[in-house]
Amino acid sequence: MTPLKRRLAGIGLAAVAVPALLVSTTSTAWAHYQTVSQGYDYAVVYANHFSGAVCDKEADGHSVYAQYQTGLSIYTITDGGDAGCDYGNWSSDPASSFRVCEKVPNAKDYCSPWIYT
Numbered sequence: 001m002t003p004l005k006r007r008l009a010g011i012g013l014a015a016v017a018v019p020a021l022l023v024s025t026t027s028t029a030w031a032h033y034q035t036v037s038q039g040y041d042y043a044v045v046y047a048n049h050f051s052g053a054v055c056d057k058e059a060d061g062h063s064v065y066a067q068y069q070t071g072l073s074i075y076t077i078t079d080g081g082d083a084g085c086d087y088g089n090w091s092s093d094p095a096s097s098f099r100v101c102e103k104v105p106n107a108k109d110y111c112s113p114w115i116y117t
Contacts, residue, residue, distance in 0.1 A: 033045070033046060033047045034098075034115060036098060036099055036100050036115045037112060038064070038099075038100045038102055038111060038112040039058055039102065039110070041054075041055060041056050041057055041058055041064040041100055041102055042057070042100055043055070043066030043077075043098060043099070043100035043112075045068065045098050045117050049094030049095045049117055050089055050090060050091065050094055050095070051087065051088065051089035051090075052068055052077060052087070052088060052089075052095065052098065053066075053077065053085045053086065053087045053088075054066035054077045054078070054085060054086055055084070055085035055086075056079040056080070056082075056085075059081075061081065062081070062102050062103050062104055062105075063078060063079060063080045063081050063102075063103050064078070064081075064100060064103070065077060065079070065100070065101055065103070066098060066099070066100045066101075067098060067101065068090065068095040068097075068098045069095060069096050069097040069098065069114070070092050070094065070095050070096070071092060071093030071096075073092055075088065075090045075092075075095075096116065097114045097115060097116045097117060098114070098115055098117065099111055099112045099113065099115065100112050
């Protein structure tokens with residue numbers, strides 16, 4: 001193989017290896033933003049795991065809330081059905097799991113499964 005062909009082969013290998021390395025080292029940070037939904041209502045946990053939001057997107061008169069498991073505590077954010085979403089943050093421990101629930105009068109609340117962050 002000529003020196004030019006060796007050099008081009010090395011450049012080609014670097015062109016493939018460097019982007020693969022960048023994706024493998026940065027994708028874990030991007031994966032921490034998560035959503036969970038129950039019907040059209042949803043909750044999010046942000047990448048820092050110390051903040052989130054809950055959004056009531058159903059015009060049914062039922063409020064929604066999100067629960068965030070933070071160590072031994074559960075932190076709750078409620079959205080009463082107004083336009084937009086309600087936000088919250090906590091300082092104890094990062095959220096390890098969360099879910100969204102819809103309050104249903106005279107019945108058990110409808111909840112999504114707990115999602116691990």
